[in-house]
Structure formats: C-alpha cells, structure tokens
Amino acid sequence: MSSYEEPKPSKLQPLHPAQEALLLAEADRNLAALLPPQQESRLNRALDKHGLTRRDFIAWATVMTATLGLPPAFTGRVARAAEAATRLPIIWQELQSCTGNSMALLRTANPGLDNIILEVLSLEYHPALMAAAGDQAKAVLAGSIEKHRGQYIAIFEGSVPVGQRGIFMTSGSKGEPSTDLVRRIARDAKYVLSAGTCAAYGGIPKAGPNPTEAMGIKEFLRDNNIRTPVINLPACPVGATNIVGTILELVLFGRVPQLDAFDRPVWAYGTRIHDKCERRGNFDAGEFVQSWADISSLKKGFCLYKVGCKGPFTYNNCGVVRYNQGTSWPIQAGHGCVGCSEPNFWDTMTPFHQPVAARVFSPPVLSDSTADRVGLWTMGAVAVGIAAHAVGTMVRSALEDRKASKTSPEPKE
Amino acid sequence: MANPNPQEPVRLHYTFGRFTRASHWIRVVLIVWLSVSGFYIANPFLTPDLRFDQLYIRSLHIAAGWFLLAITLIRIYEFFFLKPGPKLGLGQEVSMGRILFDWKAWRDQLAFYTLLRRDHPTYIYSNYGPLQYLAYIVLYLSLVVVILTGLILAAPYQSMGLAGWTGQLLKPLEVALGGLANVRIYHHIAMWVLIVFTLIHVYMVAWYSIRGRSMVMEAMISGYKVDDAQPQK
Numbered sequence A: 001m002s003s004y005e006e007p008k009p010s011k012l013q014p015l016h017p018a019q020e021a022l023l024l025a026e027a028d029r030n031l032a033a034l035l036p037p038q039q040e041s042r043l044n045r046a047l048d049k050h051g052l053t054r055r056d057f058i059a060w061a062t063v064m065t066a067t068l069g070l071p072p073a074f075t076g077r078v079a080r081a082a083e084a085a086t087r088l089p090i091i092w093q094e095l096q097s098c099t100g101n102s103m104a105l106l107r108t109a110n111p112g113l114d115n116i117i118l119e120v121l122s123l124e125y126h127p128a129l130m131a132a133a134g135d136q137a138k139a140v141l142a143g144s145i146e147k148h149r150g151q152y153i154a155i156f157e158g159s160v161p162v163g164q165r166g167i168f169m170t171s172g173s174k175g176e177p178s179t180d181l182v183r184r185i186a187r188d189a190k191y192v193l194s195a196g197t198c199a200a201y202g203g204i205p206k207a208g209p210n211p212t213e214a215m216g217i218k219e220f221l222r223d224n225n226i227r228t229p230v231i232n233l234p235a236c237p238v239g240a241t242n243i244v245g246t247i248l249e250l251v252l253f254g255r256v257p258q259l260d261a262f263d264r265p266v267w268a269y270g271t272r273i274h275d276k277c278e279r280r281g282n283f284d285a286g287e288f289v290q291s292w293a294d295i296s297s298l299k300k301g302f303c304l305y306k307v308g309c310k311g312p313f314t315y316n317n318c319g320v321v322r323y324n325q326g327t328s329w330p331i332q333a334g335h336g337c338v339g340c341s342e343p344n345f346w347d348t349m350t351p352f353h354q355p356v357a358a359r360v361f362s363p364p365v366l367s368d369s370t371a372d373r374v375g376l377w378t379m380g381a382v383a384v385g386i387a388a389h390a391v392g393t394m395v396r397s398a399l400e401d402r403k404a405s406k407t408s409p410e411p412k413e
Numbered sequence B: 001m002a003n004p005n006p007q008e009p010v011r012l013h014y015t016f017g018r019f020t021r022a023s024h025w026i027r028v029v030l031i032v033w034l035s036v037s038g039f040y041i042a043n044p045f046l047t048p049d050l051r052f053d054q055l056y057i058r059s060l061h062i063a064a065g066w067f068l069l070a071i072t073l074i075r076i077y078e079f080f081f082l083k084p085g086p087k088l089g090l091g092q093e094v095s096m097g098r099i100l101f102d103w104k105a106w107r108d109q110l111a112f113y114t115l116l117r118r119d120h121p122t123y124i125y126s127n128y129g130p131l132q133y134l135a136y137i138v139l140y141l142s143l144v145v146v147i148l149t150g151l152i153l154a155a156p157y158q159s160m161g162l163a164g165w166t167g168q169l170l171k172p173l174e175v176a177l178g179g180l181a182n183v184r185i186y187h188h189i190a191m192w193v194l195i196v197f198t199l200i201h202v203y204m205v206a207w208y209s210i211r212g213r214s215m216v217m218e219a220m221i222s223g224y225k226v227d228d229a230q231p232q233k
C-alpha cells in the first residue's frame, strides 16, 4: 500500500495490513463505547473560541496520527479520540516540582491544538487551576476519586519526598503528606501518567544528595505495592504533544501503549535526540562548535557536542514535535540538550556545557576524569613497579650467576 | 623446569597454534585502535576540514568492536569446551581453574615472581600459574563488560541492524546501569582495566621470557617455546 511510504517520525515498523485491521477494529470498539455519536463536543466550542476550523483540527489529527506512528487510516479515529478524551476524568496532582509542566502547557499566548485539547480535558482536579482552595479543594478531590473510581487518569507532576515520613510535602489543613496523597489517588486510578522528569524518576529534587529522599512515582508505587499501570512522560518540561498523544492512545486502544525499558511510550521516546537532530550532519562531519566564543561555528549551526550536548544519551522526540506550538527546541535555539528526559540527569549529564568526558563530580566513581585519574595513577604505579622489579631481577640474576660460576663450573640443575 | 643454563641446548615445544597467534595479534591491534578511537570519540579535536572524520572514526570503532566480540566469543567457547580428542564436556582450561585454590602453587609462583626462587614452577594440570589464571579471568571479565556496554552504545547507531537487536536484549542492563550516559562511563572504566592489564601483561611476558629462559615472547610469533622438560608437581 502506498500509504505506508509516508515518513513517520517514529521507528515503529509499518504495520502489516492484518494487524492494522485488528487495531482499527479495536479502536472503533473503544470509541463506540466512549463516544455517543450525537453529542456536540466541548472541543468544538473551544475550537470556535480560538478561531480554529474543523479543517485545522483534522490537519492536526493527521500530524498526530503520524507522530503516534499509526497508519493514515487512523486519522479520523484520532480526531474522534480527541473528542472522546475531553470526557475522560483526569485528576492532576502537583507534588515536589516547579509546576513547570503545567506552566509549559497552559501559559501560551497562541495555544496550539495540543494545548487546546489539554485545556478542554475534563480536569476534575488541578490544584494550580481550580477555583476551589483549602478544604473545599480537598473535598473536590475526594469527590472525584469517589465518583470516577477506577475510571480516571491520574497525572502526577513532581516527585514524592518520602524522607521523614513524608513531611517534606504536605497539603491541606490536615497536613496530609504527599505519600498518602499519591497512594490515595493512584490506587483508584485507571492509569497513572508521570508528567515530567520529577514524577517519572525523581528529577531535580532527587539530585544528589537528595535531602528529601525524593523518588519517582513508578518507584514509589512499586514500593507500596500499588499496581496501577504507570506511563512515564519525562522531560523538563514534557511537551503538550507527548501528554495528549499518550492520552489519545489510551482512549483509542484502551490499554497502555508500548513502553520502553524506562516505561516511556515508544512512539515518543523510541529514538535519541541525537538521531533526529538537525545538526546531526554536522556531528558526523566533525563540525563542532568548539566553545561559546566560537561565534562563527555557532552562526553556521554546527553540532553542539563539544559545548555539552547530551543528545547522544537522551531518548525523546523534542526535535520532531518541538516546544511552544512547535516553534523551537533547545538545540534549534543553539543550546545543547541537557538530557532532561533521562533518569537522574542532574547527576549523570552534568557538566551541561562540556561533554560527559569532562565530568569531574558526583557520583565520584562514575566520571571519566576519575576513571582517567585512577587509570593513569595505576599505570604510573605499575610502571614504577615494573622498573623496580626489572632492576631487582637484573641484580638478582647477576648475583646468582656469580655464585653459580664460583661454586661449580657445570650448570646447577 | 625451564632450562637455567643459556649454554645448554633446549628442546622447543609447539605451544601456540596459528589461530591462537593470529587472534592474539588481531586483538592487540583491535584494543589499541579501540582505545585510541574511543578517546577521540569522547573528545573530538580534528578540524572539520577532514570531512566526516567523526563518522568514519566512530564507524571503524564500532566495526572493530564487532571483531573483538567475535574473537572473544570464540576464545570464551574454547575456554569452556575445547579439549583434546573428541570427548564432550567441559574443556581443559576450565579444569585448570583448580590452580586458583592450590596454595602451594601460589607460594611457589609468588616466590618466583619476587625473585626468591630461581627456577620456574610448573604444574602438571595447568598451563597457567595461579596469578596468571586470575589475571586472565579479570581480562575476560573486563572484555565482557566492554563488549556488552559497547553493544548498548552502538545500538542507536545501528538500530535496524544486529546492534539494534542486541541493544533490545540488553535493555535491562541499560536500565540497571541507569541510562546511556552511565553505560558509557562503565565502557570507559573497563577500557582502563584493559589498558593496565596490557601494560602488566607485556612486562610479565618479557620478564618471564628472559628470567625463565622460556622464549614465551617469541612463542607468540613462532609458536615455539622452550619445553618444560620435567614438570614438577
């Protein structure tokens, strides 16, 4: 089929036609259950408000379909899934984080369709957005959990500080520790989405020495024996496309999408930054920005590896979907990737403005410079040992030879 | 016992077969090239006038890695299964591991290395001294670490190829080590173990060749070393 030849920004293989038919049927079943056909959606109203047409919406759905690595036949279903998604109850809980993910999604002057969809999602509870506050807000939370038990999607933003029995983060007038809060919300959720690196792996709060004993949601739930499926959506912040895309997949297929080894959806985190980077040609050609003073190379858009780009170690699709309504992303703007969607990036990816080979600090053993220093000192010690041993051997042999020639002319056996 | 008298004629013994010698020198070339190119990839410094140097050097680094993998696999197979005759079962080199627990062997060997003893101890059941056996185990462990981490690092560059497949198999290891950046550091540390091993290895061989009058250094080229006429227990 010719439709398979369309470029897809995912490393997924083209689907076999039979497989595709199965998937389509599955999507249709799920959508039929979720979306009674007659209803006029909140989405249309939101589109009108922003002056967008149905046409824009379908164009967006086409791009989204390709981003998800689905065959073009899914475009219509993706559009319907977006409408269905607006009815999905969502509980968004802030934890130990900078709220940067919420901000990145919401504070846009000209929201793209991803943002509009997030806007009209049925956010039952979002501490930063809701009008209610204090005990009232807590009551809303309890009510939403009760009402949509087993049906809602819990999105967490931020890490869980478990140190000192959770007192590093409490909420409400009763001072409920975040550990209890997460347990309460996650236990009855259908899916848990960890939005941003802090929720996915602990992120910046977990950076050494990790005073609050912060941990990612997945790790925390595993320790607490809560088996709600968790999908990690790391990045700092995670883009709207990856959140919306994941929700669409959940709506379309009613199950967790294919995840990679770090529980990230493969369609978004299947390839490295480095493999989709517009400066990759310069990398292979050895055209590097040598330092921040190397203005001419910077202007030519050379590869940022030597000024610290961590794209070669980082899985994400920033280069494809980009930020701020798809205008730009760090490497396009001229700053190397800092590896924010990898676990413990604050410890493993620093220094941010030099290659990892320059890492001198924390955790102490795991840096090139430590390895190089230990290696060189060992070499030196070995060389000194060798020299001493060689001299010793020469002296010893000479003595032995003298003794042998004195005691007997024949070789001693 | 090695012949202590330089005047006396020696009997030569064919120790290293063609394949052993070839694989030894191929590995020398591979390890030198892999270390040099590895340092370069970490810190590229050639000017971009040399078009695509980074691409070529990295490709040749990965290619050399595949050769190292192949040779190491063969060598590990030999270690476990090679034995004279058509019998099945564990190879003779595995059983030589007994030497690690032979305290007399340790004492004799260390006395020889520390010049307290003139003649070279030999063992009936082992071609290797205990320290030597241990050193080779460390060598192969670091080779395994370097190869496994290398496969993980190569996977994204050859995602549709064999490395992509092995990369998938090794995902749990990647997760256990904490992502590609850490995998790379372990790759680097294992390389240092190989470099230090090489240094010690070269000296020990040269030393034993002269002090033990065993011609082992020449043996890696010609295949012949001095026969240990009367192996002692």
Ligand code: SF4
Residues within 6 Å of the ligand: A273, A274, A275, A277, A278, A279, A280, A281, A283, A302, A303, A304, A305, A309, A310, A311, A312, A331, A336, A337
């Ligand atoms: S800028 Fe970064 S991600 Fe892009 S090619 Fe260079 S090293 Fe790779």
